[in-house]
Amino acid sequence: MPDRAEPPRAGIASSPMRARGWRDLAFAGAPLVVLAAIAPALYGNQLLLFNFVTFLALAQGLNVIYGFTGYLPFGYVGFFGAGAYGFAITVMDFHLGPGAGMAVAAAASVVLGMILSPLLRLSGAYFAIASLAAAQALYDIVSNPALDDVTKGPYGVSLSSVFAPDLSYNVAVGIFAFATLLVIWLRNARFGLALRAMRDDPVSAAMAGFPIVRGRTIAWLLSALIAGLAGGAYAWHISVFYPETAFDISFSIFAVVFTLFGGAATLLGPVCGVVLLYGLYNAIGITVPQYFQLIYGLLIMALVLFLPDGLASLLTRRGIRVP
Amino acid sequence: MSRDAAPILEVTALVKRFGGFRALDGVSLSLHPGEVLGLVGPNGSGKTTCINVISGLYRPDGGSIHFAGHDIGGLASHALARLGINRTFQSPHCFLSLTVAENVAVAAAYGNGGEAADSDRVLAELDLARLADRPAGELNSAEQKRLDLARALATGPKLLLVDELAAGLNPTELGAMAERLRALAAGGMALLVVEHLMGFIDKVTDRVIVMNAGREIFEGRLAEATRDPTVVQVFLGRRHGG
Numbered sequence: 002m003p004d005r006a007e008p009p010r011a012g013i014a015s016s017p018m019r020a021r022g023w024r025d026l027a028f029a030g031a032p033l034v035v036l037a038a039i040a041p042a043l044y045g046n047q048l049l050l051f052n053f054v055t056f057l058a059l060a061q062g063l064n065v066i067y068g069f070t071g072y073l074p075f076g077y078v079g080f081f082g083a084g085a086y087g088f089a090i091t092v093m094d095f096h097l098g099p100g101a102g103m104a105v106a107a108a109a110s111v112v113l114g115m116i117l118s119p120l121l122r123l124s125g126a127y128f129a130i131a132s133l134a135a136a137q138a139l140y141d142i143v144s145n146p147a148l149d150d151v152t153k154g155p156y157g158v159s160l161s162s163v164f165a166p167d168l169s170y171n172v173a174v175g176i177f178a179f180a181t182l183l184v185i186w187l188r189n190a191r192f193g194l195a196l197r198a199m200r201d202d203p204v205s206a207a208m209a210g211f212p213i214v215r216g217r218t219i220a221w222l223l224s225a226l227i228a229g230l231a232g233g234a235y236a237w238h239i240s241v242f243y244p245e246t247a248f249d250i251s252f253s254i255f256a257v258v259f260t261l262f263g264g265a266a267t268l269l270g271p272v273c274g275v276v277l278l279y280g281l282y283n284a285i286g287i288t289v290p291q292y293f294q295l296i297y298g299l300l301i302m303a304l305v306l307f308l309p310d311g312l313a314s315l316l317t318r319r320g321i322r323v324p
Numbered sequence: 325m326s327r328d329a330a331p332i333l334e335v336t337a338l339v340k341r342f343g344g345f346r347a348l349d350g351v352s353l354s355l356h357p358g359e360v361l362g363l364v365g366p367n368g369s370g371k372t373t374c375i376n377v378i379s380g381l382y383r384p385d386g387g388s389i390h391f392a393g394h395d396i397g398g399l400a401s402h403a404l405a406r407l408g409i410n411r412t413f414q415s416p417h418c419f420l421s422l423t424v425a426e427n428v429a430v431a432a433a434y435g436n437g438g439e440a441a442d443s444d445r446v447l448a449e450l451d452l453a454r455l456a457d458r459p460a461g462e463l464n465s466a467e468q469k470r471l472d473l474a475r476a477l478a479t480g481p482k483l484l485l486v487d488e489l490a491a492g493l494n495p496t497e498l499g500a501m502a503e504r505l506r507a508l509a510a511g512g513m514a515l516l517v518v519e520h521l522m523g524f525i526d527k528v529t530d531r532v533i534v535m536n537a538g539r540e541i542f543e544g545r546l547a548e549a550t551r552d553p554t555v556v557q558v559f560l561g562r563r564h565g566g
Binding site: 191194195197200201204205206207208209210211212 | 405422426429433435436
């Protein structure tokens, strides 16, 4: 029985954990976001930088659901597409500004996440496949010529009236900052710890008092929200796109591969994955795609065989903490 | 022993079906604070199912479960943990990628109904303090069993369901575990212990219920159970039944 005379301890979100969170923010999170914000002043290709920031946000968003709960949504692009079309429909059909567009992008992805939350009852490959099918279904609805009046169907949308490349770039950086904060919080708060406990053993996590259905739904909706916001900013920035652009499965695959390559459930792992692999993709993937695909394939094989927990595990398995 | 006080757990005519199979076929039992009740019986007699239903892993198909006055049949595990019911698992369910300290911290943070539990003391009591920073996946099976118990204790339970905690422990560890469980009972906790090792049951329990095919066939002291003809028949076969 607990001894009442002893001073109660603060529990898990106690000062060492909180201090660690502030350290991660000061020395890893904040510098990354600042770097992303000033990058256009250092390098001229803003669209390329925008794509980098989009993938950084998407990789961290996927990290929230995969890294902390173990659910791997191959249909993650569905939230991205929902955000992009939420933005487009608001601007195109309702003639509202980009602020309203971003709000609708966020709402669309969260509502889609709620609709798809029963998928969380599945696990492993079944969940991955079901989420992919859901994203495909949404693509088929959006691109259906019968919805020409609403979504412009397969003919694509043009949002030139609100085109603002600098502002939309900064909004994307803001979304990346939000995703970064979220991952730092999850890594250093008791909620994230409980999610990782649930990833290891849901039965035991429930017995530890953690409401597992609510916990995984919150992680799922937060992850969906990041992708939806990223999709909204993407629609705003590129301003002309087709359903197959916004629902391109490459968004899912890249986000998954970048996150796994760098190391899920860490802050820096997915960032390293994006910088190295998306950098490689841009260096050789566009000029000599066949070499790129060869290298990519070999990399993924090597990763699965030798480093299933990503680059970060090179350090963590030696007892070095990676932010 | 406060046998005259109200029971903390009262299970009445509990039924659990899996398809056409009645794993629990009308089990009733009651347990007082500070009491250790043993649940014994052959494999498949429904002991673990009984614990799984009381701890919210399965919904009961009939009967009722009352805990400290609340009807708790069908409540989710996390709600039961917060009410003060916890359990260990036959094969330990640790959070393998988390450290030992984190394993206990999760339970202390979420399972204790808002009260701050002393994780350090739980770790020390179960001889896990020196392993606190090791990932649970690196522990051996005896250590994982102790960690499973530590996770349960960190929620500050009033009722602890213990499922084959002794299996696989060496004689020294067995003795220490028996003393630990007795100490918990002495502190007012009610314990329901499922176990095959009769020596352990004898040391730990105040009374036993013998189950067979989802029903209770004997209730009383273990020494009396070994003289009961029905019990002997179930365990050893008809010829020994006398």
